[in-house]
Amino acid sequence: MTVLPHPSSIDPAGNGVQRIPFNIEAEKALLGALLLENRLLEDIHLQLRDEHFYEPLHGRVFAQIRRLADHNMVANPVTLRPLFETDAAIAELGGPTYLLRLTEDPAVVIAARDCAQQIYDLALLRALVLVGAELVSSATDTSSEVAPMKQIEAAEEALYRVAETGEVSGASVDFAGAARKAVEMAAKAMKSGGHLSGLTTGLTGLNNKIGGLHNSDLLVLAGRPAMGKTALATNIAFATAYRAKQDEREGISASSGAPVAFFSLEMSADQLANRILAEQSQISSENLRMGKITQAEFNDLARAAENLFDLPLYIDDTPALSIAALRTRARRLKRQKKIGLIVIDYLQLLQGTARNAAENRVQEISEITRGLKTLAKELDIPVIALSQLSRQVENREDKRPQLSDLRESGTIEQDADIVLFVFREEYYHEGKKPEDGSEKFQAWLEKADRLRGRAEVIVAKQRHGATGTVPLMFHREFTRFSDPAEGESWASDYGD
Incomplete structure (x- = not known):
């Protein structure tokens, strides 16, 4: 030196x-x-x-x-x-x-x-x-x-x-620059009909509630197994990338879409592609995986694949990534592919940098969530991190998740700008099925009909807005979420 x-x-x-x-x-x-x-x-x-x-x-x-x-x-x-x-x-x-x-x-x-x-x-x-x-x-x-x-x-x-x-100078931004960015966001929201100031999620109800996906925000999307959190994350990633592709073709500069990086630590790239193709071709993902499709369905699949050939969605399915390695790869994708959204499935499969991280899992998760929030700010893009919930949800009569259910660390709640929970009461109701012919069976069957396909996204924390619940429909065979059909009476129960 x-x-x-x-x-x-x-x-x-x-x-x-x-x-x-x-x-x-x-x-x-x-x-x-x-x-x-x-x-x-x-x-x-x-x-x-x-x-x-x-x-x-x-x-x-x-x-x-x-x-x-x-x-x-x-x-x-x-x-x-x-x-x-x-x-x-x-x-x-x-x-x-x-x-x-x-x-x-x-x-x-x-x-x-x-x-x-x-x-x-x-x-x-x-x-x-x-x-x-x-x-x-x-x-x-x-x-x-x-x-x-x-x-x-x-x-x-x-x-x-x-x-x-890493430096003292340049850490502050003058008010003129900050105000200019705020006005640009407001103008974008106004042009979208008063709801969307960030990137689209592909779901009107969710866009209306959170205003889209905003730069530098860390969003945690959590749920118990089988609730559909990976499906929802995949739907959002696809919608954002597809909007970017459409707007580029039409010459729209102020797009509400962006290229997406999807870090899949649990599923392989081809499994994620299978889900997206099943959704777009309206073919059962299970039948698609097992090859139980007709020639007509295969033709639909081929057309969907051709249409999505140049989709700006980049999948990294490297297992056991460390937070440092993920940040390095994200910076590279930002520089090379101009990504505007990162999705991580899921947070608990990331590894910290400390050698004795296994001895203190809470500290490791804290390091990971801080690293993801820092990454969102550094690259100035939204980061969606999926997270597991603790089993204590199963011990309550009301299975709807709460912030206290976030697994292993309170810093997940602290570092996140938005916390979303995916909940499907239909799943829990199916587990309560009584014996056929019993007195309770008819009542169970009627409720099962009412709950079929219904889902909720619970906005449990939103640093820049109100909390609440967004009604959605879940098409299990296509692993796809959508907005409720217009006029659905049950959806009105979720008004603010």
């Missing part, structure tokens, strides 16, 4: 020049490696940005490499040369040939990850130095009001920002 004086950093106490940590050679090595092998960008697991480089020129070179890579263009000394022809800083170093000198040692490719890690770590240390300098300056300035507790709170907040963002 090279530690040299920073020309603009003076010790507030007057004891000379502070020493700022940085490593110019590591920055050169990383840039050289990236220029030699652009794909290394995908392997950098950090939130490395151009402002993390100590040398501003290196930050600008890194930014141009990422920009070209994001546009699927090759980034090398030749393609970067026109972009730095008039750069004053590079002129002092011999002109654009400086870029060529960065690639003279091919061995830098081997150390790229280590260099990226060190550049990031040193940027954090410089941020800490800045916090410390400001703290010393404010603590020694007695010309203004002496309020040590407020200064301690300010210092704690600054340190928290360093831990969360």
